[in-house]
Amino acid sequence: MSIDIETAKKIASLARLKIPEAEEQQVATDLSRILEWVGQLDELDVAGVEPLANVNDNTLGWREVDEVTDGNQPEAVLANAPSKTADFFTVPKVVE
Amino acid sequence: MSKITDLTATELKAELDKKNISPVEVTEDYIAAAQRGQEATNAFILTTFDQAREAARQSEARYAAGTARTMDGLPIAMKDLYCTKGIQTTAASRILEGFVPQYESTVSQKLADAGCITLGKANLDEFAMGSGNITSAYGNVISPWSGKDPANAARKLIPGGSSGGTAAAVAGRFAVAGTGTDTGGSIRFPAAITGIVGIKPTYGRCSRYGIIAYASSLDQAGPMTRSVGDAALMLREMAGYDPKDSTSVNTPVPDYMEALGKSVKGLRVGLPREYRLDGMPAETIGVWDKGAQMLRDAGAEVVDISLPHTKYALPTYYIIAPAEASSNLARYDGVRFGQRKEGIDLADMYEKTRGAGFGAEVRRRILMGTYVLSAGYYDAYYRKAQRVRRLIREDFIKAFNVCDVILTPPATSTAFGIGENNNDPIQMYLTDVFTVTLNLAGLPGIVVPMQLCADGLPMGLQLIGKPFDEMTLFTAASALEKEAGFNAVPPFVG
Numbered sequence: 001m002s003i004d005i006e007t008a009k010k011i012a013s014l015a016r017l018k019i020p021e022a023e024e025q026q027v028a029t030d031l032s033r034i035l036e037w038v039g040q041l042d043e044l045d046v047a048g049v050e051p052l053a054n055v056n057d058n059t060l061g062w063r064e065v066d067e068v069t070d071g072n073q074p075e076a077v078l079a080n081a082p083s084k085t086a087d088f089f090t091v092p093k094v095v096e
Numbered sequence: 097m098s099k100i101t102d103l104t105a106t107e108l109k110a111e112l113d114k115k116n117i118s119p120v121e122v123t124e125d126y127i128a129a130a131q132r133g134q135e136a137t138n139a140f141i142l143t144t145f146d147q148a149r150e151a152a153r154q155s156e157a158r159y160a161a162g163t164a165r166t167m168d169g170l171p172i173a174m175k176d177l178y179c180t181k182g183i184q185t186t187a188a189s190r191i192l193e194g195f196v197p198q199y200e201s202t203v204s205q206k207l208a209d210a211g212c213i214t215l216g217k218a219n220l221d222e223f224a225m226g227s228g229n230i231t232s233a234y235g236n237v238i239s240p241w242s243g244k245d246p247a248n249a250a251r252k253l254i255p256g257g258s259s260g261g262t263a264a265a266v267a268g269r270f271a272v273a274g275t276g277t278d279t280g281g282s283i284r285f286p287a288a289i290t291g292i293v294g295i296k297p298t299y300g301r302c303s304r305y306g307i308i309a310y311a312s313s314l315d316q317a318g319p320m321t322r323s324v325g326d327a328a329l330m331l332r333e334m335a336g337y338d339p340k341d342s343t344s345v346n347t348p349v350p351d352y353m354e355a356l357g358k359s360v361k362g363l364r365v366g367l368p369r370e371y372r373l374d375g376m377p378a379e380t381i382g383v384w385d386k387g388a389q390m391l392r393d394a395g396a397e398v399v400d401i402s403l404p405h406t407k408y409a410l411p412t413y414y415i416i417a418p419a420e421a422s423s424n425l426a427r428y429d430g431v432r433f434g435q436r437k438e439g440i441d442l443a444d445m446y447e448k449t450r451g452a453g454f455g456a457e458v459r460r461r462i463l464m465g466t467y468v469l470s471a472g473y474y475d476a477y478y479r480k481a482q483r484v485r486r487l488i489r490e491d492f493i494k495a496f497n498v499c500d501v502i503l504t505p506p507a508t509s510t511a512f513g514i515g516e517n518n519n520d521p522i523q524m525y526l527t528d529v530f531t532v533t534l535n536l537a538g539l540p541g542i543v544v545p546m547q548l549c550a551d552g553l554p555m556g557l558q559l560i561g562k563p564f565d566e567m568t569l570f571t572a573a574s575a576l577e578k579e580a581g582f583n584a585v586p587p588f589v590g
Binding site: 003008011012013014015016017018019020027030031033034035037038039040041044046049050051052053054055056058060061073076077079080081082083089091092093094 | 194195196198199299300313342343345405407408411412414415422426429430431432433434435436438439440441442443444445446447448450451452454459460462463464466467470477479480481482483484485486487489521522537538563
């Protein structure tokens with residue numbers, strides 16, 4: 001599987017990750033090589049094998065009581081905000 | 097009594113209990129050692145000596161009052177992947193520079209509750225993605241073993257990664273023990289090449305709450321120490337169910353100390369033939385054979401086993417781990433915490449923030465993960481890797497029908513130099529060939545130092561156990577430790 005520059009840019013855009021133009025070719029080359037390498041898995045016939053997502057087959061337990069255990073700490077929540085106003089995170093304008 | 101910093105955690109605790117030394121003296125000695133160690137190795141991203149001194153005074157008061165705890169007064173290194181309340185936590189990434197957690201990870205809290213004193217936040221590969229501690233935004237960690245080989249004295253060696261700062265501090269005797277995390281070998285590989293003990297417990301044994309996530313179905317916390325007994329002492333405190341982590345398992349934590357020194361007579365030790373790779377240095381095979389012979393001499397039965405899907409473990413890992421990472425690292429968007437780079441609109445701000453904040457290896461894994469999860473490729477890559485993951489796990493389940501533990505090399509060779517082996521990402525990925533299988537299968541594994549090789553550098557062996565059977569691992573590991581009698585110290589220690 002070969003990744004061209006256009007595909008690399010599309011993946012970067014999906015990942016919301018800016019790649020400097022000068023590095024685009026290198027990124028495409030690296031990804032192509034890694035994909036080719038992981039392509040070894042095609043040697044295996046995995047028909048009928050259930051995918052394994054969680055080794056311990058955990059399931060979420062039920063809450064014994066429905067009560068508030070944490071919260072109401074706006075100062076702690078906002079303590080590391082790069083930008084804030086009153087009790088809000090602020091971001092660039094998203095609505096014209 | 098020997099020099100304070102030469103004692104293991106267990107020995108140091110015994111001296112503290114006998115009041116031969118005080119926690120304040122111990123901490124001052126370790127701070128002095130850590131200052132020198134930091135200059136030589138860059139093992140810490142942040143040192144927390146003031147807090148350590150305060151904690152030492154509190155520890156001293158507990159000893160005076162007769163209320164000392166199980167690890168009271170022991171100075172440790174905390175991998176900078178564990179969130180520590182009020183103390184900067186970076187994951188070795190530029191994007192988290194200045195991030196001060198408002199809460200404490202469960203495991204670091206448990207260690208503090210046991211009386212441990214944290215000397216600082218230990219360096220690592222950025223977001224724990226790496227095997228050499230060469231992707232940190234805060235500089236490489238240099239192994240305290242550098243300069244050991246007189247023929248190559250100027251060569252700066254990797255301490256292994258990702259838990260390289262902790263490995264350097266423990267091996268260099270400027271922390272008595274430390275914490276690591278292991279997603280594909282990040283505790284065991286550095287332990288193996290720095291001559292210390294490291295255990296990755298069974299997935300679910302320790303809480304992941306407050307540990308910055310890399311690949312959530314693989315990440316586990318574990319101790320890195322100077323003896324098997326120290327690892328047992330420390331894991332006993334770190335392990336346990338936590339309602340804040342739904343993947344932690346609600347099963348009792350046995351007293352691992354009771355496993356130490358027990359006989360291995362009749363223990364069945366499996367040697368997987370697939371771990372005997374073509375082109376592996378004869379010395380690595382030699383250490384392995386010697387370890388098997390030691391266990392045989394101690395009464396164990398050595399059996400040949402097969403783990404047929406071993407060669408597919410690394411490609412499987414390099415689909416699953418980046419996929420989970422791309423999802424976990426979506427949270428670094430410049431909105432709620434971490435660094436932000438302004439942009440002309442929201443999407444531009446995200447892209448610039450993440451482009452500037454993440455290093456090359458992290459970017460590569462995010463892109464790889466995004467690709468294998470994207471429409472049209474999900475089944476061909478991600479689903480397929482999850483199916484192979486089951487085959488890898490079934491290999492181990494079958495093997496454990498005929499053996500109780502498995503003995504393997506933890507690494508193909510001794511430490512390599514910084515700048516060697518890392519022009520090609522795949523070459524670096526191959527480092528984890530013997531460790532990554534356990535993460536995929538969720539199994540516990542411990543590395544025990546064995547000997548110095550011809551280049552003067554340490555090499556260990558790995559023992560793999562059944563799920564939640566860390567007790568048998570500790571028994572076998574303590575037998576191996578006793579037989580090997582490894583006591584070499586790196587040139588940094590002198």
